[in-house]
Amino acid sequence: MSNRAGDAGALWGGRFEGGPAESVAALSRSIHFDWRLASYDIAGTRAHIKALHSAGYLTVPELEKLDKSLVQLLSRIEDGSFSAKPADEDVHSALERGLIEIAGAELGGKVRAGRSRNDQIATLIRTYLLDEANHLESLVLQLIQVLTDRAEENLAVAMPGRTHFQHAQPVSLAHHLLAHAWPLSRDLERLSEWRKRASLSPYGAGALAGSTLGLDPHLVAKELGLSGPTQNSMDATASRDVVAEFAFICTMIGINLSRFSEEIIIWATAEFDFIKLDDAYSTGSSIMPQKKNPDVAELARGKSGRLIGNLTGLLATLKALPLSYNRDLQEDKEPVFDTVDTLSILLPAFTGMVATMTFNKNRLELLAPAGFSLATDVAEWLVKQKVPFRDAHEITGQLVSYCEKNGLELHQVPDNEMANISKKLTPEVRDVLSVSGSIKARSGAGGTALPRVIEQISSLRKLVAKGVN
Numbered sequence: 001m002s003n004r005a006g007d008a009g010a011l012w013g014g015r016f017e018g019g020p021a022e023s024v025a026a027l028s029r030s031i032h033f034d035w036r037l038a039s040y041d042i043a044g045t046r047a048h049i050k051a052l053h054s055a056g057y058l059t060v061p062e063l064e065k066l067d068k069s070l071v072q073l074l075s076r077i078e079d080g081s082f083s084a085k086p087a088d089e090d091v092h093s094a095l096e097r098g099l100i101e102i103a104g105a106e107l108g109g110k111v112r113a114g115r116s117r118n119d120q121i122a123t124l125i126r127t128y129l130l131d132e133a134n135h136l137e138s139l140v141l142q143l144i145q146v147l148t149d150r151a152e153e154n155l156a157v158a159m160p161g162r163t164h165f166q167h168a169q170p171v172s173l174a175h176h177l178l179a180h181a182w183p184l185s186r187d188l189e190r191l192s193e194w195r196k197r198a199s200l201s202p203y204g205a206g207a208l209a210g211s212t213l214g215l216d217p218h219l220v221a222k223e224l225g226l227s228g229p230t231q232n233s234m235d236a237t238a239s240r241d242v243v244a245e246f247a248f249i250c251t252m253i254g255i256n257l258s259r260f261s262e263e264i265i266i267w268a269t270a271e272f273d274f275i276k277l278d279d280a281y282s283t284g285s286s287i288m289p290q291k292k293n294p295d296v297a298e299l300a301r302g303k304s305g306r307l308i309g310n311l312t313g314l315l316a317t318l319k320a321l322p323l324s325y326n327r328d329l330q331e332d333k334e335p336v337f338d339t340v341d342t343l344s345i346l347l348p349a350f351t352g353m354v355a356t357m358t359f360n361k362n363r364l365e366l367l368a369p370a371g372f373s374l375a376t377d378v379a380e381w382l383v384k385q386k387v388p389f390r391d392a393h394e395i396t397g398q399l400v401s402y403c404e405k406n407g408l409e410l411h412q413v414p415d416n417e418m419a420n421i422s423k424k425l426t427p428e429v430r431d432v433l434s435v436s437g438s439i440k441a442r443s444g445a446g447g448t449a450l451p452r453v454i455e456q457i458s459s460l461r462k463l464v465a466k467g468v469n
Contacts, residue, residue, distance in 0.1 A: 047223035051215040069103035114213040118237040122202035139347035147181040159364040167371025175448040201226040202236035208324040238324035258304035261297035278356035310335035377432040
């Protein structure tokens with residue numbers, strides 16, 4: 001008869017007469033990806049043994065020996081003298097094996113009391129993601145700082161603003177750059193709100209219904225730096241909405257990078273010639289010697305799709321799971337691990353690209369008034385002359401039509417021709433037919449006028465100075 005549960009590192013098996021088929025064992029293993037949680041598992045165990053001691057299940061000498069053994073185990077992991085074996089099912093079984101090697105089977109065997117792998121892993125993924133959230137937040141803040149710096153460098157530069165990717169109205173380059181910083185700031189707000197939900201500890205939920213041993217979950221939560229225990233033991237072990245929410249926020253970060261990437265790729269073309277990418281953040285072609293490719297931006301655009309896939313796969317895994325724990329939940333980790341790794345690599349490269357690219361200011365300002373982008377200024381000038389906007393819109397449209405037929409820009413139309421279009425178009429309308437005047441006039445909240453842009457810069461600098469929460 002098998003006594004698998006008596007083997008060091010084996011977490012189950014007493015009621016089984018034999019071990020699992022090798023194909024089942026291979027399918028069940030998660031050690032190849034969850035080993036990155038080892039330090040978090042040890043931190044959880046150190047907190048758990050304090051709860052065991054507090055409840056009277058460990059003496060002071062036992063607690064001290066176990067804690068020293070866990071510290072020693074962590075040191076061995078860090079120096080490489082202890083590592084997971086292919087036969088280890090998961091990080092929990094591997095670490096129990098390591099603890100028993102140091103502390104002995106009798107004392108090491110006491111640690112598992114009052115907890116399950118279900119509440120363990122539900123806690124570990126939270127503590128891991130909380131740390132990674134801090135790291136990613138610092139990377140996003142660096143990008144916001146660079147965008148703010150680049151905006152401040154280009155306060156006086158005008159460029160074409162677009163809707164439907166057609167020329168719409170002139171804006172300042174600074175205003176445009178800051179429009180990419182604000183979505184990232186909202187991603188940081190989402191992370192801040194997410195932390196409140198992620199900072200609850202499932203430890204003490206056991207397999208699903210809690211424990212009869214009287215362990216204090218508040219003690220464990222405090223030791224782990226969490227705000228308290230989860231409210232429902234079944235929900236604690238069965239839910240991964242905290243993981244999915246984290247994946248969503250990361251996906252939004254990737255999407256926001258991708259949107260800017262699309263513009264950068266276009267801006268770098270010969271047709272646009274808005275920017276030049278630094279050599280350190282560009283690549284060449286294996287066959288075309290002249291090429292300078294925007295690979296960082298293209299990879300950001302491509303990897304956003306990868307992040308979307310990770311989120312979608314995770315949501316599909318969660319969508320039909322009954323209460324409480326199901327082994328499907330083993331699939332929650334690889335997508336979010338890949339998401340963390342992807343953004344950790346992508347954000348520094350993207351930030352470097354933005355920090356080092358140069359703007360063709362002459363080209364940007366040349367095209368700022370193109371495409372009759374001052375037409376709205378004409379219509380709004382007419383409104384200020386007490387012309388109903390419906391009529392102002394019609395008159396301005398006729399002026400644009402005249403310009404198109406005669407190959408003229410708005411400011412090139414003679415006074416007499418303007419009067420022929422409408423007597424409302426007096427020579428004074430020329431006061432608004434300048435890019436600088438158009439930008440200056442848009443001084444409402446959030447507008448592109450210089451005072452409003454400076455306010456944005458100030459707000460973003462305060463955000464960056466505040467740093468990681």
